[in-house]
Amino acid sequence: MDSFSHVVLGAAIGEAMLGKEIGRKAILYGVLASNLPDIDVFGTLFFSDSQQLLFHRGITHSFLFITLISVLLGWLTKRWSKDSPVNWINMTWLFFIAMLSHILLDSLTAYGTGLFEPFSNYRISFNTIFVADPLYTFPFFFCVLLAFRAKNGSPQRTRWNNAGLCISSFYLILAILTHQYVYHVMEKSLKEQRITFDHFTVTPTPLNIFLWMGYSHDKDGAWIGYYSIFDKEKKVNYYRVQRNDSLLLPFASERSVKDLKRLSKGNYTVTREDSSLYFNDIRFGQISGWDKPNEAFAFKYNLNKNTDNKRALNRIKHKESMCVIFASLLKRIKGK
Template sequence: MDTLTHTLLGAAIGEAILGKKIGRKAIFYGALISNLPDMDVLGVFFLSDSQQLLFHRGITHSFFFIILISILLGWLTQFWIKDDRVNWMSWTKLFFITLLSHLLLDSLTCYGMGIFEPFSNYRLSFNTIFVADPFYTLPLLVGVLVPFIGKRDSKRTLKWNTIGLIISSFYLIFTILIHNYVLQVMEQSMKEQELSFDHFTVTPTPLNTFFWMGYSYDKEGTWIGYYSIFDKTKKIDYFRVDRKDSLLIPYKKDEMLKNLKQLSNGNFVITKDDSNLYFNDIRFGQVSGWNNANDSFALSYNLNKNADNKRALNRLKYKESTYDWLVSLINRIKGKQH
């Protein structure tokens, strides 16, 4: 999830666990610690572009890391912050639950995270929520702002914070239910159209959980389609993208390609533009694929030597203005009428 959402959830958890004991400081500590797993972004200074993509949400997003760091920080904090109201166990509890919430949110997105590292390279992803979803974030924002800027009152503060946590948690449950429903609809449409596939996945489009992209996986390529829960028809218009594995032959021994394949978990297609060859990770979707089947993919890695891939994952590659893109997205969320 985005930094703001992690910060707000951490702040809400801090208030819930230690707010009565240490007041607004609990919000600050929860917000601060909640973003600790994303320290892996510092890898950009010492890793190659492909290594950084794989390192992100790697070991710092593992059970091993959060257990170790929670115990260590809990022990150190009791010496740094002299407060008789909070013991070592309370600090450790705060840090562990806050860090665990970070892992939970990130596991629901499509990026994937190495939850069992360093013991396994398996990357977990449930694809039920987009990396930034205002419907989830706004209740947390209200629930945290009231106790932070308002008058401290234990009952009133706890009430608003609890309401924010409850509403946002129910929204996460809603996204899981919608995900399962959309998966059934889109997969059934594939079968009815007699389109072959080995595996099928759905993932939400930007900023919402009402409009989804579905994609298949097989050795030759992928089928991609879009569906809004407000569509009048359940027949999905799928389009085919060939995988074009043969274009990767010159790179078959390259560590860069190995990293990208591991990251994508096999969900990729290769495209060529003039002299540039691109490795496209399908899981992150297209920038505006519901308007143009040939639109660029959000994660498009230039395989050419010395290419700059610092922003290979960029969901903001709009060809039109941001306003036009947003209007287009909202109109498509409303659903197709036939």
């Protein structure tokens, strides 16, 4: 999820766990801890672009990392604040739960989270919520803000903070249930059209849990389609995307290609644009693909040598303004 969502969730957890004992310090500790797993962004100083893509949400997002760091931070915090009414075990629990919320929330998105590293490099991705969803974050933020403004220990403070946690949790549960429903509808439509595939994935489109993208996987490519829970018919129109592995032959020994294949879990297509060759990760969806099937994918990694791929997830030059794209998204969400 985006950093702002982690900040809000961390603040709410801090207040709920130790707010009555140490006041607003609990919120500060919760915010800091909930964003600590993203310390991996500093990997850009040491790794290549493709290596950084794998390092992100890797070891610093694992159960092992947050357990060890929680114990260390709990002990250090108590050592620095010897007069605190809270013992180091309770501080450790605060750090652990705040960081746990971060890695679990990230695992609900499409990127993939290395929860079990270094013992397993498999990335967990439940594909139930987009990396930024205002319907999750803003009501939550409003409640936490009201709690923060109330006096420490007051019923209003506890009430608003608990309301934020309940509303946000309900939204995540709704996202999970909607994902399961849409998965059933889209997979059934795929089978009814007698389309063969190895496995099938459904993931939300930007900023909502109402319009979803579904994509299949086989050795040659994927079938992609879109479905809104407000669509009148449950038949999904799928279109074919070829992987074009032959275009990767000149790059077969490149470390970047191996990294990208691992990151995408085989869900990719290779395209040539002018003199550049791009590795497109299907999992992150398209820009306005719900409206125009041939639109570019959100993740485009330039395979040409000496190219900057630090912004592979948002390097696209939009043919239309963001207002037009957002309007088309809202229109498609309403159903057809």
